[in-house]
Amino acid sequence: MTFASEFKEGLKLSAAALLANKVRAVLTMLGIIIGIVSVTLMSAAITGLNNAFNNSISAIGADVLYVQKWPWMDTGDQWWKFRSRKDIKPEYADKIAQEATLAAAVAPTVGRMGTIKYRDKTANNVQVAGTTADYAYVTQMSYDEGRFFTEEESRGDRPLAVMGSDVANQLFPNSDPIGKTIKINGLSFRVIGVRSKLGNFMGMFSLDNIVIIPLGQFEDIFGTHFYATINVRAVSKVQMENTKEELRGIMRKIRGLAPWQEDDFSINQQDMLTQAFDQITRYIYDAGIFVTALSLLVGGIGIMNIMFVSVTERTKEIGIRKALGARRRTILTQFLIEGILICLGGGIIGLGLSYPLSMIVDKLLPTSMPVSIAVMAIMISLIVGVVSGLAPAFRASKLDPVEALRYE
Amino acid sequence: MSENVIELIKVNKVYDMGAEVQVQALRDIDLTIKRGEYVAIMGPSGSGKTTLMNILGCLDTPTSGKYMFDGVDVSDMDDNELAKIRNQGIGFVFQTFNLIPRSDALHNVELPLIYSGVPASDRKDRAKKTLEMVGLGDRVHHKPNELSGGQRQRVAIARALINNPSIMLADEPTGNLDSKTGDEIMLFFEELHEKGNTIILVTHEEYIAEHSRRIIRIKDGMIESDLPLEKNGKVHAAHMAEKVPG
Numbered sequence: 001m002t003f004a005s006e007f008k009e010g011l012k013l014s015a016a017a018l019l020a021n022k023v024r025a026v027l028t029m030l031g032i033i034i035g036i037v038s039v040t041l042m043s044a045a046i047t048g049l050n051n052a053f054n055n056s057i058s059a060i061g062a063d064v065l066y067v068q069k070w071p072w073m074d075t076g077d078q079w080w081k082f083r084s085r086k087d088i089k090p091e092y093a094d095k096i097a098q099e100a101t102l103a104a105a106v107a108p109t110v111g112r113m114g115t116i117k118y119r120d121k122t123a124n125n126v127q128v129a130g131t132t133a134d135y136a137y138v139t140q141m142s143y144d145e146g147r148f149f150t151e152e153e154s155r156g157d158r159p160l161a162v163m164g165s166d167v168a169n170q171l172f173p174n175s176d177p178i179g180k181t182i183k184i185n186g187l188s189f190r191v192i193g194v195r196s197k198l199g200n201f202m203g204m205f206s207l208d209n210i211v212i213i214p215l216g217q218f219e220d221i222f223g224t225h226f227y228a229t230i231n232v233r234a235v236s237k238v239q240m241e242n243t244k245e246e247l248r249g250i251m252r253k254i255r256g257l258a259p260w261q262e263d264d265f266s267i268n269q270q271d272m273l274t275q276a277f278d279q280i281t282r283y284i285y286d287a288g289i290f291v292t293a294l295s296l297l298v299g300g301i302g303i304m305n306i307m308f309v310s311v312t313e314r315t316k317e318i319g320i321r322k323a324l325g326a327r328r329r330t331i332l333t334q335f336l337i338e339g340i341l342i343c344l345g346g347g348i349i350g351l352g353l354s355y356p357l358s359m360i361v362d363k364l365l366p367t368s369m370p371v372s373i374a375v376m377a378i379m380i381s382l383i384v385g386v387v388s389g390l391a392p393a394f395r396a397s398k399l400d401p402v403e404a405l406r407y408e
Numbered sequence: 409m410s411e412n413v414i415e416l417i418k419v420n421k422v423y424d425m426g427a428e429v430q431v432q433a434l435r436d437i438d439l440t441i442k443r444g445e446y447v448a449i450m451g452p453s454g455s456g457k458t459t460l461m462n463i464l465g466c467l468d469t470p471t472s473g474k475y476m477f478d479g480v481d482v483s484d485m486d487d488n489e490l491a492k493i494r495n496q497g498i499g500f501v502f503q504t505f506n507l508i509p510r511s512d513a514l515h516n517v518e519l520p521l522i523y524s525g526v527p528a529s530d531r532k533d534r535a536k537k538t539l540e541m542v543g544l545g546d547r548v549h550h551k552p553n554e555l556s557g558g559q560r561q562r563v564a565i566a567r568a569l570i571n572n573p574s575i576m577l578a579d580e581p582t583g584n585l586d587s588k589t590g591d592e593i594m595l596f597f598e599e600l601h602e603k604g605n606t607i608i609l610v611t612h613e614e615y616i617a618e619h620s621r622r623i624i625r626i627k628d629g630m631i632e633s634d635l636p637l638e639k640n641g642k643v644h645a646a647h648m649a650e651k652v653p654g
Contacts (some may be wrong), residue, residue: 316506321523322494323500324495324500325520325523327487327523401467402467402468405467405502405506
């Protein structure tokens, strides 16, 4: 008997055996179903989080340094220390640009919420950002339409505005915004560009709900008492650390710090978020792996148990088959396939359940279920099937035909 | 092909019962059965009859001695080799029929062919023909619990015959049947014998054994007597007198 025909017969017999005991088969599958649902959902959530994070983080720029009053990641309960720091002033940008040799572009940004109007349409709670022409280079901005303001326009504080795509869609649903005049907190600005869509930041807020205007105009509207961020683009990613060190030196000089004094500013960068994020996902992952491994273990033990019962129940049948010429391998294959079928069935049902469930989870966390997760789930159930079916199948194959035939 | 289907030479079987207790079930059995013979093995329970049957059926191996089946020494074969001998050389008929309850008659009959690796279409054809031969052509898709005892035993006989075995080994084939159905089965065995099949009948009923042509009596693990049917005349006559009504 060839292995292929053995496999085929084993498949038929096992399927028939399972169908003869549907309720038991489904109950046995339950452990695997739960395990597979948890492994798939966890992977989907982590993949989704990663995707969302990578999309969001790219807006921050891997080669951009942000000089700010507050660090992004608080390392302790020192908020009072950060709070008492002097504000970062937009003027620092010019000085940094002059002195830094490793900075490709430097731009200050200040921001505040404002109300934007175009004719009868109003957009409330829009981020209004004041900056200089170099901001376009720091962020390597791209546009759906138009352009950013030039060096001259920026220095001359001309009333020009570049809009994020959300604002553009809200105020100009059917018309071309370029050249139109909008009002920001009552003052008129001419729209010269629409920035390309950046998307959501971690599903929390839109990066496109923004209007960018020259720094002087911003100060005219909102005043000067806002602390700024100095955005510095390094000449290359490789030079990030050197750029950071140089920037730190320049900042200490600007702040007039003595050598023994601590920095009274923070230089933030994308890495800090990535590290923090990696740590969080690792926690989720570890917890998920633990829960999953546990449920698969319990499921596997359940299957092994039922398979042992099934072997005992069918002792006589095994004896008959052996008397008629079934070899050890044939019996082993038959029972192993039965274990695998239970697990695969559980795996497929689990996958089927996790898809709609991931839609529900998606409301809380971004999820994503690529084919690789499905393949992984199937592989896992296959392995659990083999592992938990092996011992019972081995026992069945080793039964003595004389004893087995006598069994009632 | 040798003339002797079965040749036992000084076969012993000892069971270890643990705690150094040993039971000798068979003692120095010498036995030869020729092709085409119709033999009955008789003996009370505990005589070693069942052990002998298990060894003859290659379900078990002797502790010592030699067993030549169809000219091949099977005394030291491993499980898988024995499985092959059982599959192709031996057709079993059991007292309790031993059909697979979940499978229909056709599948039960084709089982030995599955294990010999016969392709499915060929298998079904042969299984159907064999079922027709035992008179169950119209019960092909019935499950064992939908068949009468006699019909079940005929399915089992069809299963035993399907691989054209060298011997048919029947263990109390009428033990679970009423006497009328039992007689039908014995009549069927008669037919098979006339067609040239080698039949070994294991029983403790004289009137069943008397269907055979040679009766071997086992007692205390040894062959007590081994005589052709005619020489059992006395018992035969007594039995007939008992059977004749009035």
